[in-house]
Each structure stands twice: as structure tokens, then as C-alpha cells.
Amino acid sequence: MESRTVTNDFLIDASFFFKQSKDAIFIIDHDKLIDTNRAGVELLGLKAHDDVFDDDVFKLIRDQKGNAYTLQEFITHLNNYPHQNKVFQFITRFALCWVEISNTIYKKGNQDLLFSIWRDITESKQMEFTFQSNEKKLNEALMLANCATWEYDFEKDAFIVCKSMVDIIGGGEDFRIVEQGKYLVSIDQYKKLIHPDDRKVFDKTRKRIVNNELDNSIDHTEYRIIRPDGQIRYLYATTRVLVEKDGNSIKQYGTIQDITEIHKIEGELSRSKEQLSDALALANLSMWELDVASDRMKVGENFVKMLGEGLTVCEGNVVNVDDFVSLIHPDDLHTYYLAMDRAMKSRVEDYLDFTEYRIIRPKGEIRNIYISIKVQKDHEGNHLRHFGTIQDITPIRKAIAEKERFGSIIEATSDIVLMLDKHLNLIYLNQAARDFYGFSPEDNVTGFPVKILQSEHSQKLTRDYAIPVAASRGIWSGENVIQRYDKELITVSQVIISHKAIDGEVEYYSSIIRDISDQKQIEQDLKYKNKELDTFVYKASHDLRGPIASLLGLYKIVENEIKDEKALEYFDLYNKQITRLNDIILTLIQLTKIKEVDINKEKINFKSIINSCINLFTNLPNFDNVRFNLKIDLDRPFVSDRGLITTILQNLVENAIKYSKPGQPGDVDIEIKRNLNDDLLIKVEDNGIGIEKNIQGEVFNMFFRANDQVIGSGLGLYILKNAVEKLNGKVSLFSKVNEGTTFSIKIKDGVQR
Numbered sequence: 001m002e003s004r005t006v007t008n009d010f011l012i013d014a015s016f017f018f019k020q021s022k023d024a025i026f027i028i029d030h031d032k033l034i035d036t037n038r039a040g041v042e043l044l045g046l047k048a049h050d051d052v053f054d055d056d057v058f059k060l061i062r063d064q065k066g067n068a069y070t071l072q073e074f075i076t077h078l079n080n081y082p083h084q085n086k087v088f089q090f091i092t093r094f095a096l097c098w099v100e101i102s103n104t105i106y107k108k109g110n111q112d113l114l115f116s117i118w119r120d121i122t123e124s125k126q127m128e129f130t131f132q133s134n135e136k137k138l139n140e141a142l143m144l145a146n147c148a149t150w151e152y153d154f155e156k157d158a159f160i161v162c163k164s165m166v167d168i169i170g171g172g173e174d175f176r177i178v179e180q181g182k183y184l185v186s187i188d189q190y191k192k193l194i195h196p197d198d199r200k201v202f203d204k205t206r207k208r209i210v211n212n213e214l215d216n217s218i219d220h221t222e223y224r225i226i227r228p229d230g231q232i233r234y235l236y237a238t239t240r241v242l243v244e245k246d247g248n249s250i251k252q253y254g255t256i257q258d259i260t261e262i263h264k265i266e267g268e269l270s271r272s273k274e275q276l277s278d279a280l281a282l283a284n285l286s287m288w289e290l291d292v293a294s295d296r297m298k299v300g301e302n303f304v305k306m307l308g309e310g311l312t313v314c315e316g317n318v319v320n321v322d323d324f325v326s327l328i329h330p331d332d333l334h335t336y337y338l339a340m341d342r343a344m345k346s347r348v349e350d351y352l353d354f355t356e357y358r359i360i361r362p363k364g365e366i367r368n369i370y371i372s373i374k375v376q377k378d379h380e381g382n383h384l385r386h387f388g389t390i391q392d393i394t395p396i397r398k399a400i401a402e403k404e405r406f407g408s409i410i411e412a413t414s415d416i417v418l419m420l421d422k423h424l425n426l427i428y429l430n431q432a433a434r435d436f437y438g439f440s441p442e443d444n445v446t447g448f449p450v451k452i453l454q455s456e457h458s459q460k461l462t463r464d465y466a467i468p469v470a471a472s473r474g475i476w477s478g479e480n481v482i483q484r485y486d487k488e489l490i491t492v493s494q495v496i497i498s499h500k501a502i503d504g505e506v507e508y509y510s511s512i513i514r515d516i517s518d519q520k521q522i523e524q525d526l527k528y529k530n531k532e533l534d535t536f537v538y539k540a541s542h543d544l545r546g547p548i549a550s551l552l553g554l555y556k557i558v559e560n561e562i563k564d565e566k567a568l569e570y571f572d573l574y575n576k577q578i579t580r581l582n583d584i585i586l587t588l589i590q591l592t593k594i595k596e597v598d599i600n601k602e603k604i605n606f607k608s609i610i611n612s613c614i615n616l617f618t619n620l621p622n623f624d625n626v627r628f629n630l631k632i633d634l635d636r637p638f639v640s641d642r643g644l645i646t647t648i649l650q651n652l653v654e655n656a657i658k659y660s661k662p663g664q665p666g667d668v669d670i671e672i673k674r675n676l677n678d679d680l681l682i683k684v685e686d687n688g689i690g691i692e693k694n695i696q697g698e699v700f701n702m703f704f705r706a707n708d709q710v711i712g713s714g715l716g717l718y719i720l721k722n723a724v725e726k727l728n729g730k731v732s733l734f735s736k737v738n739e740g741t742t743f744s745i746k747i748k749d750g751v752q753r
Contacts, residue, residue: 024099024118029111043097043118098125145257152209152252158186161256168235168258169193170227195232198223209241209252222259234263284392288371292383295321306369306392308361329366332357343373343386351375356393368397416492416513422506424450424467433513438485455483462496470496471506482513491517599644599726603637606672609646613653620657626666628653633673638680639749644723648682651720652743656686659741680747687740696735 018025024040026033041049099118106113142148148165152158163181166172171193175183187206194202205221219239224232239254286300297319304311304319307327313319328336339355346353353373358366372388410417410430419428426448429439437453439445451459458480469476477495484490496511558571607630614628653668660666671683691699700721724731729747 021117024120026114026116026118028114028116034113040118043099043120097122142255146259147255147257149255150253153184154252156184156186158184159190161185165256168233168256169225170229170231174228193225193227195224195226205237205239209239218254232260233258234260284395286390287387288390289385289387290321291385297321297324303390306367306390307359308363308365311362327359327361329358329360339371339373340386343375344383346375347381349377367392367394369393416511418450418511418513420450420509420511422508424462424509426450427508436484453483455481455489458482466494466496467509470498470509474498474500479516480513490515491520599641601639602642604640604642604645606632606634606638606645606649609642609649610653610670613646613650616650617654617657620654622660622662622666623657625664626657626660626668629667629669631669631671631673633671635674638674640680640727640747644727647723648720648745651716651723652682652684655716655743656684656688656741659688659690660686661689675746678749680745680749682745682747683742685740685742690737690739690741691733691735692737693735696733699733700731 018035018037021037022039024043025037026040027035036044036049038049098121100121101119102117104115104117106115143164146168148162148168150159150161150165153160160178161175161183163172163183166175166183169190171189172183174189175185178184191199191202201221201223205219208219219241221237221239222234223237224234226232236257236259237254239252242251244250284302284306286302286306288300288303289298290296291298299313299317299319301317303317304313307324311319311327312323325333325336335355335357339353342353343351351374354370355373356368356370358368360366370391370393373386374388375383376385376387378384413430414432416433416436417428417430418426418433421427426445429437429445431441433439434441434443434445451463454462461480466476466478466480475495475497477493480492480494481489482492482494492513493516494511494513496509498506499508499510501507558568562568562571610628610630617623652670656666656668660668667687669683669685671681671685673681675681700717721731724745724747727747729745731743731745733741733743735741
């Protein structure tokens with residue numbers, strides 16, 4: 001085994017780990033145990049740490065035959081597995097244990113110290129054995145219950161069944177064997193076995209499964225089959241369907257039980273018991289019975305689940321009363337004792353009492369329970385037993401508390417909240433709604449027609465559009481104009497929600513209304529200011545174009561007329577600034593045109609546009625080092641505004657060239673396709689210099705430049721974002737410094753469908 005050198009830093013870290021570790025650690029020098037930690041003392045069953053050095057403590061460890069180890073024997077045993085974890089089974093003075101052992105040798109001076117770390121995995125091993133035992137018991141139980149399992153094969157449209165199911169339904173010679181003990185039964189083969197009168201039941205079940213109506217729940221079906229030998233057997237089938245998020249079934253499986261004998265003996269009684277059991281489980285109910293003489297409780301199956309797994313249940317579902325009382329919340333013990341005292345002192349023949357208190361489950365969870373108490377007496381009036389039901393009403397209490405909190409919030413909000421029945425008559429108004437419509441807190445609004453409170457516009461919108469949409473889709477939201485008690489019309493945002501019964505019929509509507517009149521005024525003012533600003537920018541830009549064009553023309557004259565090299569050098573600097581100013585002016589004009597232009601829809605030739613954009617920037621530095629890879633995957637033409645699409649692609653291409661790595665080969669991948677929602681996706685990925693994460697959120701801002709080394713106006717990505725939003729699209733980016741940048745754009749198709 002390879003050794004590692006021990007340093008002082010290692011010793012400091014190891015000392016802390018040694019003391020705190022929950023794993024047992026043994027430090028061994030050749031044939032001598034130097035030390036162990038607290039976990040090692042406990043694992044070996046020692047009383048104190050000093051006992052480690054009294055004798056060869058490894059004699060405390062015995063194999064399954066009862067033979068004791070010595071330290072030297074154990075070290076030899078460990079050296080057989082020097083480089084891997086070994087699961088080791090041994091017996092201490094307490095119990096049979098399993099540990100996972102890993103060994104490392106550390107060199108300290110001339111010493112080789114063996115660090116042996118033992119992780120106790122007894123509990124997981126026991127769970128593994130318990131699982132195997134339970135699986136065996138399950139198979140035995142299935143056999144005893146005349147029950148079998150099946151699974152549906154989507155590809156073959158058939159059931160894969162076990163031999164026990166073939167024994168139930170018969171006809172094994174007609175089924176194909178797919179593996180040991182497994183048979184393939186097609187849907188048609190199985191359906192032929194079903195009694196003709198029950199095939200509709202089977203068909204309905206399959207229809208629910210195929211349409212994914214089960215949605216991860218269990219379906220129960222009972223029908224008859226006619227075996228090939230003519231026997232009629234009653235089968236009880238359970239089906240479960242696992243469904244993915246997209247609604248597709250990923251697995252269908254279940255059980256088949258031959259209940260012919262049960263059906264004959266129990267008949268309707270069996271089904272009644274099952275329905276009662278389901279009802280108790282659904283209602284969080286369980287039965288209990290107290291034997292007064294023995295002071296012991298017999299409880300139903302749901303009792304322990306309700307009160308916590310830590311409650312000890314003896315044979316026959318018997319619970320010690322003291323164990324039950326220990327779970328009751330200390331503040332509610334008085335309530336419990338009063339209820340039991342009333343029951344013990346009762347003289348009424350048909351005594352019935354109800355009480356409610358809290359219990360604290362073993363893990364600290366508090367639950368509310370509701371208990372009914374009845375009394376049974378003998379002919380002399382002596383109490384024989386108390387019995388009744390216990391119900392976990394925690395969800396009910398939480399719902400009531402939540403309703404109260406929700407009610408407090410609704411009453412305190414400044415938004416108008418109202419509820420209407422399906423005929424649009426008032427059920428409820430919060431305080432803000434009462435103030436708005438002029439109702440006092442004492443006024444009874446129930447049954448008041450809401451149309452009396454509405455303006456003519458609001459009546460028409462609600463009746464003809466909002467309510468029908470909410471009824472069909474579940475919700476409607478939009479703007480409305482409602483009338484206050486003083487007849488003033490207020491612009492509001494409104495949401496109407498339909499609340500439906502199980503049968504899908506609307507029971508009532510709720511609505512939340514918020515006054516946005518101030519907001520609307522601000523929006524109008526802002527639109528006006530933006531319009532003024534855009535007009536100013538456009539006019540100023542056009543007015544500046546003339547002088548700038550003259551200055552650019554003047555430079556051409558200077559180039560031809562002036563021969564002084566120093567003067568030409570100064571004029572060249574002047575021309576670069578004028579050219580930059582000209583670029584900014586042209587960009588501002590382009591920006592105002594984007595905001596003002598009407599969208600002109602036409603079929604887009606992406607290949608032509610992209611090639612034009614690439615050719616436009618051949619004069620940019622590093623252009624010759626950049627390679628463009630174009631992939632267009634459209635099954636039909638895309639319709640949009642050609643000018644805006646050109647603006648978007650032009651800025652993406654220019655950006656990829658400008659921010660490529662100087663003097664290095666650059667790759668720009670341009671991909672254009674549709675997504676599952678039929679939107680256009682434009683993806684441009686480069687391997688350039690990238691953008692620092694802390695400024696990625698600012699790159700679409702006006703005049704923002706991510707890199708001062710690259711010449712530009714800082715308007716390119718701002719214009720790109722405006723063009724995308726003009727087409728009701730979205731743009732996003734992902735970038736890593738020195739690795740590259742990816743721009744992703746999603747745009748709706750302009751074709752009306």
C-alpha cells in the first residue's frame with residue numbers, strides 16, 4: 001500500500017477530523033493500536049477511551065462463527081484490500097454489524113502509520129435485507145391473494161404478464177414467452193377472454209388510459225373473463241399510468257386479482273368495506289376503541305399514519321394509552337382529561353361527545369385532531385368500552401387560518417375585490433369596493449345586480465367579452481372603465497376569474513380591480529415626451545447632415561489641393577472625427593425610423609440579406625480572419641419586415657467582426673430555424689473576446705460600449721433591441737470572456753393564422 005508523508009498542517013487538520021468524525025478511526029503502528037476516536041470506542045462496545053489500551057481490543061470483534069480476531073490477524077485481513085473500500089461483517093458484544101473500511105498509510109518520520117476508517121453501514125444493510133424480505137413476502141402475498149402483476153408494452157400494444165396471471169386467465173399455450181416466467185399477451189388476445197357483457201368496461205378503462213385521463217392516479221376496474229376451459233372468473237384490476245410533463249404516458253402497469261371466491265362469499269359487502277376504507281382514508285379518519293378495564297386502545301389502520309410513525313403499535317393494532325397521551329400538546333391535556341372524565345361519568349344510554357386538541361408527532365410536527373366518543377355499558381351500567389373516530393383536521397384548520405389571513409389581506413387592500421354568482425349578482429365586496437360604490441359596512445349586497453353599478457361601456461365589455469372568456473378559459477384580464485358612486489368614470493385594470501364545480505359548470509366569479517387612471521395619464525405624458533424627443537432627434541440629425549456632408553466634401557478638396565504633409569496629417573485627424581460624427585447621425589436617423597416606420601410584411605430571403613451584410617463590412621479590421629458558417633433550416637418562408645430583419649442581422653454580423661480576437665482566426669456560426677411554437681429563432685455565435693459578466697446587462701443600453709478599444713457609436717445593440725421589440729420579439733445573450741458570445745433572438749411569424 002502506497003504511503004503518504006505526514007506534515008504539521010495535515011496533523012492539525014487530521015486531529016480535528018479525528019475527534020469530530022462520526023466514522024470510527026483506528027491508528028495502527030505495525031502490530032500496535034496507537035489510538036481511536038469516540039466513534040471507535042462506541043463501535044467496539046467499550047465503556048471508556050482508556051479501555052482501548054488495556055488489551056488487544058480487536059478480540060472484541062468476532063466473525064459470524066464466533067471466532068475472535070487479534071490485531072495482527074485483522075491487519076493481515078485488511079492488507080488483502082489495500083486500495084479499495086471493503087464491506088466487512090463482524091459481531092461485537094452488542095450485535096451483528098456491517099462496516100465499510102478504507103485504509104491509508106501515512107509516513108511520520110520513520111514510522112508507517114495505518115489509518116483505518118470504519119463507516120457503520122449496518123442500518124443500510126438491514127434496510128437492504130428488509131427490502132429483500134419484503135419483496136419475498138410481497139410475492140408470497142400476491143400468490144396467496146391469487147393476485148398477479150402486468151405491464152403494458154407500448155411498442156407491441158400488448159401486456160407483459162407473469163406466469164401467475166397466465167394461471168388465472170388460462171390460455172398459456174397461445175401466448176408468446178418473452179423471457180423466463182414472462183408472457184406477451186396482445187390487447188386483442190386478452191379482450192377475447194373478457195366476458196362479452198363486460199368488454200365495454202374494459203374499453204372504457206383503456207380509453208381513459210390512452211387519453212391520459214388517469215394522470216398518475218390509480219384506476220380500479222372489475223370484470224369477468226371466460227377461460228378457455230369455460231370457467232367464468234371475476235377479476236379485480238388496478239391500473240396506474242405515469243405521465244410526463246408534456247402529457248405523454250411513460251409507463252402503464254397494474255395488478256390482476258382473481259376475486260371469484262371473494263365475490264361469491266362477500267358480494268356487495270366486500271365492495272362496501274372497500275368504499276368505507278377509501279372514505280376513511282380520504283377523510284383522514286380512523287377508528288379507535290378503549291378497553292376500560294385494561295386501559296389499552298385498539299386502533300384503525302390510519303391511526304398510526306395520522307399520529308406519527310414513532311407511536312408503538314402492538315399485535316392486534318393495540319396502542320398503550322400513556323403513549324397516546326404523551327403525544328398530546330401540553331396546553332391541550334386539560335381538554336383531553338375533561339373529555340375522558342365526562343365520558344366516565346356519563347349516565348346517558350346513547351352518550352356521544354366531541355372534542356378537539358393538538359398532538360405533537362415524534363418529529364415535532366403539530367397536528368389538529370377531532371375525536372368523537374361513544375360509550376358502551378353492560379346491563380348493570382358499568383363502562384365496558386369507549387370507542388369512536390379520530391380525524392386529522394389539520395388541513396381544515398390550516399385552510400380556515402389561511403382563509404382568515406386571506407380575508408384580512410383582501411379587506412386591507414386598496415384594490416377593489418368583488419365576487420359574483422353565475423348570474424352576475426353580488427356575493428361579496430371588500431371595504432375598498434364598498435367605498436368605491438358607496439355602500440356602508442352594514443349594507444347587505446348579496447344578490448345586488450352588478451350591472452346597476454356599471455357604466456354602459458363596462459356593461460357591454462363584461463357581458464359580451466370578459467365573462468365569456470373567463471367562463472371558457474378560466475380567466476380574463478384587461479383594461480376597463482368603471483363608474484364610481486359619484487358617476488365619475490375611472491380607468492382600471494381588471495382580472496375576472498371563473499370558479500367551477502367538478503362538472504365544469506361555473507359556480508361563481510371573482511374579480512380584482514385596480515385604479516390605473518394616474519398611471520394612464522403618466523403613460524400618455526411619457527408617450528408625448530418620447531414623441532417630442534424622437535421628433536427633435538430626427539430633425540436635429542437631418543439638420544446636421546448638411547454641414548457634415550460639406551465638411552466631408554471639404555476634406556476631399558484638401559486631399560487634392562494641400563501638399564503639406566503635416567497639414568494633411570491634421571486634416572486626416574479632423575476627417576476621422578467628422579466621419580465618426582456622421583456615423584452617429586446616420587445611426588440616430590436609423591433609430592428614429594425604426595420607431596416610426598410601419599411594418600411592411602413580405603417573405604424574407606435570409607441568405608441574400610446575410611450575404612449583403614457580410615459584404616458591407618469587408619473594410620473592417622480583422623474581417624479577412626473571420627469565417628462565417630450559415631445554417632438555415634426553414635420548412636416554409638418566414639414573413640416579416642425586411643428592413644427590420646436586415647437591421648437586426650447587420651448589427652449582429654458587424655458586432656461579431658468587431659469583437660473577434662485581433663490577428664486570430666474567428667468563427668461566426670449563424671443559425672436560423674423555427675422552434676416548436678413556430679417562432680423564428682436567430683442564433684449568432686462567435687469565438688471572439690466575449691463580454692464581462694458584470695456589464696452584460698448594460699450592452700443593450702444607448703451609447704454603451706463594452707470595449708473602448710473597438711471604434712463604434714455604442715448604438716448598435718440598442719438599435720438591434722429596438723428592431724427586435726418592434727417585431728414583438730425578444731433578444732438575449734450568453735457570453736464568456738475570451739471564449740465568445742452567443743446572441744439568441746426569437747420573433748413571431750408575421751403570417752396571420
